[in-house]
Amino acid sequence: MCGIIGYVGKRQAADVVLSGLKLLEYRGYDSCGMASIVPNKNAISVRKLPLKVAELEKLLKKKPLLGQIAIGHVRWATHGAPNQVNAHPHCDFNGEISVVHNGIIENYQQLKKDLVKQGVRFKSSTDTEIIPYLVAKYHKDKTLLDAVKETVGVLEGSFAICVMSNKEPDTIVGARKNSPLVVGIGKEENFLASDIPAFLKYTKDVLYLNDEELVAITKDSVSLYDFSGKKIDRKSSLVKWDHEQAQKKGFSHFMLKEINEQPDILENMLIHRLKNNQVGFEEMTIKDDFFREVENITIVACGTAFHAGLVGKYIIESTCGINVNVAYSSELRYSRFIPKKNTVLIAISQSGETADTLAAVKEIRKEGVKVLSICNVLGSSLARDSDGVIYTHAGPEISVASTKAYTAQIAILVLFMFYLSQIKNIGLKPNKETLLKKLLEIPQLQRDILKNQKGILSLAKRHSHFGSFLYLGRNVNYPSALEGALKLKEISYIPAEGYAAGEMKHGPIALIDEYRAVVCIATRSFVYDKMISNIQEINARKAKIIMVANETSETLKSFTKEIICVPATEEIFSPLLVALPLQILAYGIAVKRGCDVDQPRNLAKSVTVE
Numbered sequence: 001m002c003g004i005i006g007y008v009g010k011r012q013a014a015d016v017v018l019s020g021l022k023l024l025e026y027r028g029y030d031s032c033g034m035a036s037i038v039p040n041k042n043a044i045s046v047r048k049l050p051l052k053v054a055e056l057e058k059l060l061k062k063k064p065l066l067g068q069i070a071i072g073h074v075r076w077a078t079h080g081a082p083n084q085v086n087a088h089p090h091c092d093f094n095g096e097i098s099v100v101h102n103g104i105i106e107n108y109q110q111l112k113k114d115l116v117k118q119g120v121r122f123k124s125s126t127d128t129e130i131i132p133y134l135v136a137k138y139h140k141d142k143t144l145l146d147a148v149k150e151t152v153g154v155l156e157g158s159f160a161i162c163v164m165s166n167k168e169p170d171t172i173v174g175a176r177k178n179s180p181l182v183v184g185i186g187k188e189e190n191f192l193a194s195d196i197p198a199f200l201k202y203t204k205d206v207l208y209l210n211d212e213e214l215v216a217i218t219k220d221s222v223s224l225y226d227f228s229g230k231k232i233d234r235k236s237s238l239v240k241w242d243h244e245q246a247q248k249k250g251f252s253h254f255m256l257k258e259i260n261e262q263p264d265i266l267e268n269m270l271i272h273r274l275k276n277n278q279v280g281f282e283e284m285t286i287k288d289d290f291f292r293e294v295e296n297i298t299i300v301a302c303g304t305a306f307h308a309g310l311v312g313k314y315i316i317e318s319t320c321g322i323n324v325n326v327a328y329s330s331e332l333r334y335s336r337f338i339p340k341k342n343t344v345l346i347a348i349s350q351s352g353e354t355a356d357t358l359a360a361v362k363e364i365r366k367e368g369v370k371v372l373s374i375c376n377v378l379g380s381s382l383a384r385d386s387d388g389v390i391y392t393h394a395g396p397e398i399s400v401a402s403t404k405a406y407t408a409q410i411a412i413l414v415l416f417m418f419y420l421s422q423i424k425n426i427g428l429k430p431n432k433e434t435l436l437k438k439l440l441e442i443p444q445l446q447r448d449i450l451k452n453q454k455g456i457l458s459l460a461k462r463h464s465h466f467g468s469f470l471y472l473g474r475n476v477n478y479p480s481a482l483e484g485a486l487k488l489k490e491i492s493y494i495p496a497e498g499y500a501a502g503e504m505k506h507g508p509i510a511l512i513d514e515y516r517a518v519v520c521i522a523t524r525s526f527v528y529d530k531m532i533s534n535i536q537e538i539n540a541r542k543a544k545i546i547m548v549a550n551e552t553s554e555t556l557k558s559f560t561k562e563i564i565c566v567p568a569t570e571e572i573f574s575p576l577l578v579a580l581p582l583q584i585l586a587y588g589i590a591v592k593r594g595c596d597v598d599q600p601r602n603l604a605k606s607v608t609v610e
Helices: 013-027 053-062 108-117 130-139 144-152 254-260 262-273 288-292 303-320 355-365 381-385 404-424 432-450 453-462 475-492 501-506 528-539 575-592
Strands: 003-008 031-038 043-049 069-075 097-105 157-165 172-177 182-185 190-193 205-208 213-217 222-226 296-301 323-328 343-349 370-375 388-391 469-473 496-500 517-522 544-549 563-565
Touching: 003 013, 003 097, 003 157, 003 172, 013 031, 013 053, 013 069, 013 190, 031 053, 031 097, 043 053, 043 097, 069 097, 069 157, 097 130, 108 130, 130 144, 130 157, 144 157, 144 172, 144 213, 144 222, 190 213, 254 262, 254 575, 262 404, 262 432, 262 575, 288 404, 296 303, 296 355, 303 323, 303 343, 303 404, 303 475, 343 355, 355 370, 355 381, 370 381, 370 404, 381 388, 404 432, 404 575, 432 575, 453 563, 453 575, 469 475, 469 501, 469 528, 475 496, 475 517, 475 575, 496 501, 501 528, 517 528, 517 575, 528 544, 544 575
Parallel strands: 296 323, 296 343, 343 370, 370 388, 469 496, 469 517, 517 544, 544 563
Antiparallel strands: 003 069, 003 190, 031 043, 031 069, 097 157, 157 172, 172 213, 182 190, 182 205, 213 222
């Protein structure tokens, strides 16, 4: 889950790499570093420290790195503590080879033993440090590209690497296996990175590497090969979003900016996906005839995407009558998957690089099951490993805690429900036209909620002292409770649990007292009266109740003064509204507690390791 970037070109490389690291910091921020080949001397110089990129920037002002070629790294620690010795880049003993690495080398211990027998003395506790020594070993009588090719041939696990050698001071070699790596193609300059935002300021021309591919870049050339050394010809593609979309635009945090982007994202999605009351997914290559026969759907995802999948289950089952199973990727990849007749697997991932989801997809495709992916990143590994893909087009999501990606995923699942109903000729209740009209209203209703975000933030401040929270919802808003609790614990570090409200009396009620806050999602639905009964049980035990509801009736005010109102809509669309106040509530509590909202401890945005 680390971030890597390499640059070779006409600019001062340290400036380019530093700007890229700032935009990759969501991938890890335990430590960071940079290496550059000093011009004329052809010597590798390194700056690294166990702090965030802002501190690296200060260090570079005191001790600049000069030159037109450099590699950089932001780390989410796996092997070894986040200290200066373990920070990347790593070099061989003679300082001739420098490497940055994202992923895990599973056989590093055996490789390390072999190198120790050959006289190597390691400094760090990382799995990465074996790579520069292996490259140096093969580089004695081979080019850097061939030395890296030999090295990746003995590595097991997942990795994306950038490698420099002072013997070839105009070249960076990259390699990927089960970990993302993309090339940015510029004029008299080229880039390597784990994600596009790192170089989007300089170019939109992108070349995606597939698994088990190598690339060598100079300022004027990009050469692509497979791990056997066979040259590959592949066209680059243009990214549609721009550098400005990855900036804060005056908001205090990326998370707050991304919360406020949700109405525009949904509105644009509906404009492009709905034509004459018909849903279209122009990029999806699976034919309508296949989906006409689909009788069973399995959704696989992790974290927030899993919660979006749960919402999709309620929506599709209640409207189309199709059986939907939702599974955690990390569990399904190790389970015996027994496909039912006419099954499709839907894999959901914001980045399209989630290791557990990719592994689950690969296992299930072996059973002959077609895979439809829902993701945000064009050309991602998941998109390429699937039979079909639907893009959310939510733009870059920088904050580690997902917000706009979540509602975009739900919206795609809503549209997929309409798509299934139209190709299967399923009658909807209420009718399709009424439902579509309600759906088209959602972006404006989201804007109405955001007009009250100051009030929600004020409520959050009043409740930031509670040591634990319980989130309760029923039916389609049970996943909303799970997601609300996840947001709070992710960014404020307050223990929070989400439950189906009907399950409260089967254990969790033992936790309820005056020291716990309970967030109750009580929007109008066919289980509304049941939810009110649950709230009465909570009220009797003196918990502090925060309610998300469609009104401030006397009945609700008898339980609590803390009511966040959201507009009423069709029940299956309510998670698209409920998500916003729960996100703002978590954000406000985290800010009040002085937490690092965009970069919470121990987390990273794209979980590319198991």
